[in-house]
Amino acid sequence: MKQKLIVAVLICIGITVFSSCKDSNVISIGVNAELTGSIPVAGKSCVNAAKMAAAEINDQGGIAVDGKTMRVEILAEDNEDKAESAAAVAQKFVSKGVVAMIGPNASRNAVPAAIVAESNKLIMISPWSTIPKLTEKKKYIYRSCFTDDFQGVVVSSFIYKKLKARRAAVLFDITSEYNKGIAEVFKAEFIKAGGAVTAFESYSTGDKDFSAQLSKIKASRADVLFLPNYYNEVPLQIQQARQQGLKGMIVGSDSWGSEEILTLGKDIMNGLYFTTHYAPDMATEKAKKFIADYEAKYGAKPDDVAALTYDAFGMLFESVKKAKSRNPENVLAELSKLSNFPGVTGTMKFSSGSGSPVKSAVVIQIRDNAFKYYDTVNP
């Protein structure tokens, strides 16, 4: 009995030691993605694009670092779309000693994960988190998307100049960092432009009934309703708005940019606009190749998160190649020197000391149950 116990304990120790033993000849990169929770389609796209980016590099033989050519290994973990799990996943990557972490995607997860990453000197690149404060006063935190300060200006000027609306209402999720941030930027910008924000209504993540807020918005006689909310909730809000008799235009932000919104919303989405990172039908040569490869591999069009994740990997690989090293400090030195990176979502310009790129935004119109390019807005 005692012997069996000793053997069992030894086996356990053996497994632990073996599994925690780092393969010395790979470049491991952590992916912190929302695989379950309220936006699982975004998390899936992120991991898909990550695997594709790694496979492309590995097919070319890998990257030359530390005098050897090494393959890239992706460690994908689910952050359950929860702030505390996102931070825990970041902590796990710190202890595993990855070269860098890509993700989380939603700002509500990216902000807490960034705190862990920054204090542990872990490079983090968020593909989709647009909240301005994510990279502020941080050395190790980067992103491959534009920020809400810019997006707020784009939405506001689109509604004011293109739609010629002067009375706008907003309904947003107050418990989610992204939604609240962009709603506030939009409100300030729209008033600055000369418009009126007639109603500024909020709800909490997971609410299904917006009838009270929408009745109020209708009574405020707004011409346009701005819904800076995630794709899983927007169709519900639009449907209820129409049922309450709101007939005006509805505009969204980049959180609409998942094809899932078309599956959930169908006809009610037709004719509506949203601002986002890139338009598959207006793509550059580089983007076209990415879209074709992604479709061939996964049988679906890459959404914003997929394209931005691919760009995040592009930025990272470029820096690792230049640094010729797996050491995070050397990679960071190259990443911070990246001034002009051509990605599939456009050219990213980084001004010195900032982890947030300056890049253009596009306006998409939903027509015939598909995303159609409408306009490009440059910073």
Next chain:
Amino acid sequence: MIVQQALNALQLGSIYALIALGYSMVYGVLRLINFAHGDIFMIGSYAALFLAVYLNMPIALILPLAFCAVGLLGVTIERLAYRPLRTAPRASAVITALGVGLFLETITLAVVGPEPKKFPALIDLNIITIGAFTATNIQIIIIAVSIALMTALDRLIAKTKTGMAMRALSWDKTYAPLFGINVDKIISFTFAIGAGLAAVAGIFVGLAYPIIDPYMGIIVGWKAFVSAVIGGIGNVKGAVVGGFLLGAVEILSAAFLPSTYKDMIVFGLLLIILLFRPSGLFGVPVQKKV
């Protein structure tokens, strides 16, 4: 706008009331807070989705079928998870209920995946506009069917033998069997009705808010539980009043105050009511005999 908001409140209140009934009835006969109830409601939604999408059934068939299927699920849960613990300390049973809820959630997650699903439009939408007031046929159906079901339940409890047995059991569990009441049968029946009503609420949520996901039962379940407590848990009329009260407070606070305060006001109300009436609006304080 007041009339409009009142209609919004009635729709939300009907749904809370239907779910709150299940919490209250089970508590009445078993003194158990069935925390899996919110997830049973979620299963109701998915059952209806399955019947509608894969078997192409009309709403008139889906309602009774989902009611029975989920009712059966309620009975099974009671039989497998709660009955063995009937004499165990209450805390064990409550923890088991939480476990069952998580089990239902994760099994749904595993079977259908985490992506939110579009609930099919089972009823063609008609928007009725009178001046600035708009109502939909779906709202009217939800409110009417809910009230009909609640009235039927009230008649069942007040007039039938089974109803009398349920009342006797909630009055005194020890002596009820002495009068020829089959305790197991009555408890199973209570679970079936409670789960069935939750399934109907699940279908109504699908009709009114047609995107469903495996986590949908958590928040709605909590709010329905609060409704049952406000009304006096264990009391059927209290659950209905609590449900409509909660729906009204939620809608009206979002309508006339900044909508941010909604949940704060709802749970503040719970605290105030419990401060003045610790056993809820319709609850009777229990005197423990030593």
